[in-house]
Amino acid sequence: MDQRLKQAVSPHQISDIISLMRKSVHISQTISGCQWDETTGDIFGLWRYGYDGEDLVAFDFKTSTWVRMRPEAFMFKLKLDTDIDSKQHHNFHTLVCPGWLKNYLSYGKNILQRKVSLLQKSSSSPVSCFATGFYPNKAVLFWRKDGDDLHDNVEEGEILPNPDGTFQKSSDLDFSSVRPEDWGKYECVFQLSGLNDDIITKLDQSGIRSNSGKTETRSDGVCV
Template identity: 65%
Template sequence: MEKLLLLLLFGHISEAEKHSLKFFATVSSGVSNVPEFIAAAQVDDVAAGYCDSNTKTIQPKQDWVTDYFKDNSQQQLWFDKQCSVNQPQILKTILHYFMQIFRHDKGVVLQLRSGCEWSETSGQVAGFMKFGFDGEDFISFDMSTLTWIALQPQAVSVKQRWDADRAVTEANRNLYYQICPTLLKTTLTYGKSSLLRTDRPSVSLLQKSSSSPVSCFATGFYPNKAVLFWRKDGDDLHDNVEEGEILPNPDGTFQKSSDLDLSSVRPEDWGKYECVFQLDGLKDDIITKLDQSVIRTNSVPVPPSEFPVGPVVGGVVGLLLLTACICGLLIWRRRVHGYQRGLEVDTELE
């Protein structure tokens, strides 16, 4: 039953044909050593573009993004304006609005995570938008009801003001059900040779010491729709197993680990255990038997290309994305009529 649930959750057809366009941005006040405004975009969880208050221009992170801008030079100019002027001003206004509510005067950060998902199989579209303030979720937009959800008591008044503006609600509906999916499909056209590929990982068994858990470590795989788990005698294991998250590698591929505690396992039973890796696009599972002779420990150096960089690189990238929000690629602008008016969005291109 557990294996069946895994197949339903990570099936090769449905999940492999589900795509996403995500935007992250952050604006801060009184925070030193970081740009005041940071923005990033991801397509299928792969970094596509970046800009901040220092660069003030879109920095493509993939060759196919560069190709898109070559064919759409006016779009690049428009995006640059969004990143250098429009979006920083919008988010600064919202930040100061929230600062008034919380009575903060410095050292705070506003975050926004936004975007859309599109199923190539069913055509279904889903959008999402959530504001965070000072490290905590504050308010989000419910796409099913087209209303705001207050995630903190202080957000209730904001919800009431933003819900009352039906023009903004309609703009959000159009943004996440029309504009964002269209942009997502366009980027998939340019990036399909890269985004729709399948990269087979290398899988290793690692152990710090003889008393440490054995880590099954898979790296270099793509896409990120993968499952890594331990089995004993053909049955999935959950006890004494600590599963890690899927983390990005610097080259755009992904890595994942799963640790098995062997403290209560008899040496003669090791042969009953195996690590299983499943990836959308790969026909066969990658199975690694638990064998002392193949385990790499501190006494057997791991080649740099296979070193688990996730705790370092993944942590840095995760921090950036956690503290980030929407960038200018979301085709909308702000018309401000005082803090009391809240947020107004206009999705028309200038």
Template identity: 65%
Template sequence: LKLTLCHFSDKRHGKTNVKHSQKFNIMASSGDTKNIPGYFIRANFEDVGMVYYDTTNKTFKPIHDWARRLKRDDPEHWKTISEDGIHYEQIFRVETEGFKQHSNQSGGVDIIQQNWGCEWDEETEMTDGFLKYGSNGEDFLTFDPETDTWIAANPQAEITKKDWDGDAARNLLWKNLLTKSCPSWLKKYFFFTNRLLEKRDRPSVSLLQKSSSSPVSCFATGFYPNKAVLFWRKDGDDLHDNVEEGQILPNPDGTFQKSADLDLSSVRLEDWGKYECVFQLDGLKDDIITKLDQSGIRTNKKKTSSITIIIIVVAVVVLLAVIGFVVYKKRRGERLSGCCCPGFSTEVK
């Protein structure tokens, strides 16, 4: 299940329809599979792993934090998808057994893949399902839910196509799964994660700079999902020149981070106030805007801390006190020796 937010509503280019998608990736292998699981199923949500199962570990595991929450908050649903995913292995192997007979692969390992899921347009409420099979790394069959027929990707798949086109029960099952069940699950996960997002802290956005001659990096972290836009603008206009945009990367806690570097080598210091960094995240109503201000930039340049200053001041005071005491003792000793008669001894016998 891969729930992907495509066509993110980017305010720089006008509002577009927001599409969500969900995808299952399934693979079964046979033959010499020492380093390959005999069967696995992976579900992705927002391009991030949701759940995973394979015949090596034999456990249906939640990958992301929100999936662990789903397992805890809705155990019945979790039980259903877990059992279906595990039991589907036998069905999958039986229905794709004929692929080997029509494949050019001889000996070694046979790998059959299945990718299926659906899309949901949030604006129009339209849904669209997809189902594809692959054999040993090549496309094999694609299902058309509008005509309830199969499309062969190569001559080897034609025999299977004819058999499956005549299987009305199989085709009706897949059509219902792609047009009804899948969109229902998709919306369930979408609204579930949105409720979690409402409780999550706002992402952190900072300005970073390695040295005074380095680009200023606008760094956003702690956001979820990973459909975010981070960009620089000047006087309200988007900047593309002298800007290097980084990729969205995962954090250990399941959130994401992204950066965008701005080269200011040719910009006068008095013009810095015209620049700002803008962070947009799906599900976050307001943009996070960070003005370019030299005092707000975190840098690697060493700064003297207040504690260090206090230590230095105390050290100086102590040193002056010691010097003053030595001078005082010296002068006092000179006065005492001057008041005594020559040859008089103060030693007590």
């Protein structure tokens, strides 16, 4: 999982870069961020400077030194190696940034759990498992019984865009032949790219939102 943070380049660093090359127009770029592998727990920092669309120097987090990507960056690399902020930035990329990523992942999962719901037009209508407000659009929504995927009596909806740039998807289950005592065997599963844990919603009558036959259009365009 990646997060890239823009950082300002100090004036003396900009002048050093410009002195390396003589052109009429110059573009100075900085990429700073981290990567956390949720499965292995490995953490990788990312910190590099670019010039005119090409990598100039990159920070080696194993040796805490800068590596020049172009011969012209030799003096710039030496100055960065003596930068008193290097240790502070190293801690940011390997400690602070991964902590942010873990928090964002937790927040995102909590929000998703509130955005997956069961809807029903009337007591005789299919139950629709509805997920909305998720991003990206690489998501799967399906029903299963006793841990096995269900295909019979299930109507899958397409992933549709919301006005705010997020997405929505529904999956309808016709449970007219399901006995009340078997309801607990059914559950709706939502899987989103980037999240390892599934969002599971049990088929529970008390958790179904219904308007007793009245049809109304919600703000997100879904009729219930």
